[in-house]
Amino acid sequence: MADKNVLVLGGGIAGLSAARKLADFDIGVQLIEKSAFLGGHGIQFSCKATDKCVKCGACVVEETLENVVRHPKINVLLNTQTQKITRSDGQFSVTLQKNPAYIDPEKCTGCGLCFEKCPAHGAISRGFSKSNLPFYAISEKNCLFMKDKSCSLCQDTCPEEAITLDQKRTDHVCETDAIIVATGFEAFNPESKPYGYNVFDNVITSLELERTLRQESIVSRPSDNKPPEKIAFIQCVGSRDAKLGHLWCSKICCGSSLRMAKLIRSRQPETEMAFFYMDVQTFGKDFQVFYETVQDDIRMIRAIPGDIFRTETDRLRMAFLDNSTHEILEEIFDLVVLSVGITPGKDTKELADQLHLAVSDSGFLSPSENGIFTAGTALGPMSIAETISNAGNAVWETLKYLRI
Amino acid sequence: MGNVEIFKNLKMKKVTPLTEKTLVIGNGPQARCIAEELLAKDADLIVASEENAFVLPFPEKTEILTGVKIRSCEGSVGNFNLTLDKDGEKVSRIVENVIIAEEAVRKPNFSLYGLTPCANVISLSQLKESLSDDSRPFFKNKKFVFLTGLAKESNAVILEEIMRASLKLQSEFHAKTYILTKNLKVAGHGLELLYRRTKEAGAVYIKFTESQPEIHQQEDDGPVILTFTDDITGEQFRLTPDITVADETISPPENTSDLAAIFGLDTDPHGFLQSDNVHRISVLTNRKGIMVAGPSRDIQSPGEEITDTGNLALSIFKPSDERETASAYKAQINPRLCSGCLTCYSVCPYNAILPDTTASVMPDACEQCGVCAAVCLSRAITIKGLTYIEISDHIEKNTPQKKETFTPFLLAFCCKRSAARAHELASCMGHKLPPGLKIIEVPCAGGVSHYHIFLALRNNADGVLVLTCHEGNCHSERGNLYAHEQLNMIGSFLEIAGFEKERLLIKPLASNMSKEFAEITNTFEKKILDLGPSRFKMKKQDFSFLT
Numbered sequence A: 001m002a003d004k005n006v007l008v009l010g011g012g013i014a015g016l017s018a019a020r021k022l023a024d025f026d027i028g029v030q031l032i033e034k035s036a037f038l039g040g041h042g043i044q045f046s047c048k049a050t051d052k053c054v055k056c057g058a059c060v061v062e063e064t065l066e067n068v069v070r071h072p073k074i075n076v077l078l079n080t081q082t083q084k085i086t087r088s089d090g091q092f093s094v095t096l097q098k099n100p101a102y103i104d105p106e107k108c109t110g111c112g113l114c115f116e117k118c119p120a121h122g123a124i125s126r127g128f129s130k131s132n133l134p135f136y137a138i139s140e141k142n143c144l145f146m147k148d149k150s151c152s153l154c155q156d157t158c159p160e161e162a163i164t165l166d167q168k169r170t171d172h173v174c175e176t177d178a179i180i181v182a183t184g185f186e187a188f189n190p191e192s193k194p195y196g197y198n199v200f201d202n203v204i205t206s207l208e209l210e211r212t213l214r215q216e217s218i219v220s221r222p223s224d225n226k227p228p229e230k231i232a233f234i235q236c237v238g239s240r241d242a243k244l245g246h247l248w249c250s251k252i253c254c255g256s257s258l259r260m261a262k263l264i265r266s267r268q269p270e271t272e273m274a275f276f277y278m279d280v281q282t283f284g285k286d287f288q289v290f291y292e293t294v295q296d297d298i299r300m301i302r303a304i305p306g307d308i309f310r311t312e313t314d315r316l317r318m319a320f321l322d323n324s325t326h327e328i329l330e331e332i333f334d335l336v337v338l339s340v341g342i343t344p345g346k347d348t349k350e351l352a353d354q355l356h357l358a359v360s361d362s363g364f365l366s367p368s369e370n371g372i373f374t375a376g377t378a379l380g381p382m383s384i385a386e387t388i389s390n391a392g393n394a395v396w397e398t399l400k401y402l403r404i
Numbered sequence B: 001m002g003n004v005e006i007f008k009n010l011k012m013k014k015v016t017p018l019t020e021k022t023l024v025i026g027n028g029p030q031a032r033c034i035a036e037e038l039l040a041k042d043a044d045l046i047v048a049s050e051e052n053a054f055v056l057p058f059p060e061k062t063e064i065l066t067g068v069k070i071r072s073c074e075g076s077v078g079n080f081n082l083t084l085d086k087d088g089e090k091v092s093r094i095v096e097n098v099i100i101a102e103e104a105v106r107k108p109n110f111s112l113y114g115l116t117p118c119a120n121v122i123s124l125s126q127l128k129e130s131l132s133d134d135s136r137p138f139f140k141n142k143k144f145v146f147l148t149g150l151a152k153e154s155n156a157v158i159l160e161e162i163m164r165a166s167l168k169l170q171s172e173f174h175a176k177t178y179i180l181t182k183n184l185k186v187a188g189h190g191l192e193l194l195y196r197r198t199k200e201a202g203a204v205y206i207k208f209t210e211s212q213p214e215i216h217q218q219e220d221d222g223p224v225i226l227t228f229t230d231d232i233t234g235e236q237f238r239l240t241p242d243i244t245v246a247d248e249t250i251s252p253p254e255n256t257s258d259l260a261a262i263f264g265l266d267t268d269p270h271g272f273l274q275s276d277n278v279h280r281i282s283v284l285t286n287r288k289g290i291m292v293a294g295p296s297r298d299i300q301s302p303g304e305e306i307t308d309t310g311n312l313a314l315s316i317f318k319p320s321d322e323r324e325t326a327s328a329y330k331a332q333i334n335p336r337l338c339s340g341c342l343t344c345y346s347v348c349p350y351n352a353i354l355p356d357t358t359a360s361v362m363p364d365a366c367e368q369c370g371v372c373a374a375v376c377l378s379r380a381i382t383i384k385g386l387t388y389i390e391i392s393d394h395i396e397k398n399t400p401q402k403k404e405t406f407t408p409f410l411l412a413f414c415c416k417r418s419a420a421r422a423h424e425l426a427s428c429m430g431h432k433l434p435p436g437l438k439i440i441e442v443p444c445a446g447g448v449s450h451y452h453i454f455l456a457l458r459n460n461a462d463g464v465l466v467l468t469c470h471e472g473n474c475h476s477e478r479g480n481l482y483a484h485e486q487l488n489m490i491g492s493f494l495e496i497a498g499f500e501k502e503r504l505l506i507k508p509l510a511s512n513m514s515k516e517f518a519e520i521t522n523t524f525e526k527k528i529l530d531l532g533p534s535r536f537k538m539k540k541q542d543f544s545f546l547t
Helices: A013-024 A058-070 A113-117 A144-148 A153-157 A206-216 A253-267 A287-297 A348-355 A384-401 B003-009 B029-040 B124-132 B156-173 B191-200 B256-263 B302-317 B343-347 B371-375 B388-398 B419-428 B450-458 B479-496 B514-531 B542-546
Strands: A005-009 A028-032 A074-077 A080-088 A091-098 A124-126 A136-138 A170-176 A178-181 A185-187 A203-205 A230-237 A272-276 A299-301 A308-310 A316-322 A327-333 A335-340 A342-344 A372-374 B021-025 B044-049 B062-066 B068-076 B079-086 B089-095 B097-100 B105-108 B121-123 B143-148 B176-181 B204-207 B214-217 B224-229 B236-239 B243-246 B248-251 B290-292 B410-415 B437-442 B463-468 B504-508
Touching: A005 A013, A005 A170, A013 A028, A013 A058, A013 A074, A013 A178, A013 A384, A028 A080, A058 A074, A058 A384, A080 A348, A091 A178, A113 A124, A113 A153, A178 A348, A178 A384, A203 A206, A206 A253, A206 A335, A206 B514, A230 A253, A230 A327, A253 A272, A253 A287, A253 A335, A316 A335, A372 A384, A384 B302, B021 B029, B021 B089, B029 B044, B029 B302, B044 B068, B068 B089, B068 B256, B079 B097, B097 B256, B097 B302, B105 B124, B121 B124, B124 B156, B124 B243, B143 B156, B156 B176, B156 B191, B156 B248, B290 B302, B343 B371, B371 B479, B388 B437, B388 B450, B410 B419, B410 B450, B410 B514, B419 B437, B419 B463, B419 B514, B450 B463, B450 B479, B463 B479, B463 B514, B479 B504, B504 B514
Parallel strands: A005 A028, A005 A178, A028 A074, A178 A372, A203 A335, A230 A272, A230 A335, A272 A299, B021 B044, B021 B097, B044 B062, B097 B290, B121 B243, B143 B176, B143 B243, B176 B204, B410 B437, B410 B463, B463 B504
Antiparallel strands: A080 A091, A091 A170, A124 A136, A185 A342, A308 A316, A316 A327, B068 B079, B079 B089, B105 B248, B214 B224, B224 B236
């Protein structure tokens, strides 16, 4: 087998699976991730098992990530983006711009001292998986050293001398035989919706709930850290929305929100929960049974609420149409979870121009072949399992193209 | 089944040369799609079809067995020995891999809606067939009602077919379509857009939440009348369609349960040939070298069926991994100790045990879970990393020095896929863990035997934890359940002997549950602090059965 190299753009579950499968065929993989951590959205998800596994797939992301960072054929470049791509004689030449990591993964032991000492809010962030190496990252936006060199506390306190703040961005040129684009999705930003996101502390997104459950195991109200008595889930925020031109179902939100609701129910059994929806989508092989039992625990309300208001006691009031009485009802909740949809990545257009890829009417990438292949949610909404399958198929297409 | 019968049914062939052949089992488009894809890459194929015709573009490159039934399959990956029935004759083939790719069965839901099929009450498949036929003037200007997901939940595959049929009826026959459903299953690629298009073309969607339409069919072949109340306005409606179309339930292919038994495959709750386990994504089964695709493994849209083909090809052509565990690491059965009870054979999740007068392990199929070794009453099975000596050494090395104040010595047997990873993450996240906690990483909690537990207790562990994957998430499918049974049993024995069974604890934990890892171990430590130091004593001679 001739030495072949493939560039994989995106370190989420699609890119990780693709990289892993390519490496299994002894292909050299350059895995490019624009953020400081591998794992994409999936690595932030919580395990939603109560006593039994509910097949959300979050653990598979963890396992794939571990396999990728250990694989000798995969070279990971974090904080990196593509600048320019040229193609000649079937070879791609890709100019990559790599921002410095500032923390040396070889030296960092993950002790967390930098994270503790850093005086600037959000300047040092923490990974989600122990396979995120280094486990900490410095954000240029918030770091005081990057701003005016006024602080270098992390560098000075690091017992391993793993931190070097004075570093420059570097350009790399990478020659590759094929490219797999697995740049993932952007979660819908619900600020434009009348739900008071980023105005009221206790209105959060489903992604934020995933992270909370993953890290804290239980949920509390951001405003006062108290356990919420009543939680409302609002589905289809940014999906199936003609006004926004988002004519797609995000596919994963019914499953993830209902599974999280069940998880909260089992850990915080006093919590009352309501689920506002248009249509409940089928997810998982045991959906019929899941759907029947979930209705005992969670109030299913087929309505999408209107504006949300804050009450004097810092709770959230909303109105919706009650189907049985055909009247408008008002109800008060402590926490509102917005199930934000999957939308095309912000830089999809730019990337598509760079790579000469087609973009569909909905703004996602169209499937591509002939040297540049596409995988995962860059193509549209997919579950973790579907993304892994899709990435597998993209790898197969790549192998055929490379004549392996 | 008694041992004698098992032996009778499994006359084992002796070692045969390895082959690179792949057997594809199936009759329909999925099997054909796979065969074509693999043949294009020069795979060495045998296609086995129950039907009498199976046409492929390169017939000379492959052996096509039509009108055959699979009777038995012995051996393991690289060396599956199959017996097939062809016109009453037995045919044998040896293959490296097996792919099962049959077509799904569609059952119309007439009875769920109280309907009897007739000229004006048809199934979705019947309608699709009629629409693919060019001249159907009898659909012209007719009123169609589609019933879907009203009696039980439907899926995106069915809805897509209904919407495509509706669009065709509207555009080509100026028909009027009504779609009655509970939850509109638009979670498929492009379905929301298709839904809008059908609406723009005039389709009327009526969604029910708590109520149901009343469906009356006058006589067995008479017209259908539907009456219902609109959920939002509360108004009463009545519909009298010319043609009523019932949706369908998609079930596994008819021969699925036979194939599951022949190949020793776990199935999902509906009987599809793949357990509902995330470790099987996307075309894998509990057996190495046996893959399932398309409608044999789940309800699938045509797009997903193509994806399966690509994933199958990856599995078939994947070069053998040099780093793959050498056979020295696989389970080993000492024939002098084996009593031939075949407990190992009945529990092995991967069908890696070869039953004979004594059992032996097929190393290529073994995934080193250790379940066999844990249940072996003769202690004839050893597996590297789980042997008495290794675990004993490990515990002794980790036994903390006695301190003046009581610090409970907690030994946690952690599954390498879940709890051991959760422990690492808990350390990364800086969660406070009990100071006397020691971890023993095991390939599967099902590999933890009572010997290991007693070893821990004899080595002065004040508490023993077994941390497993969640039910339905075990790579060895049932290893975690065996572990639960095992620990509960030991607990009850200890209780009879007057020992606190609270010193044993078993919990499920996922790899990403760092906070929960800390909570479980800290709560356990508190419990052991209340109980005080362990009084477990075992004299050397009492322990001789372990050595």
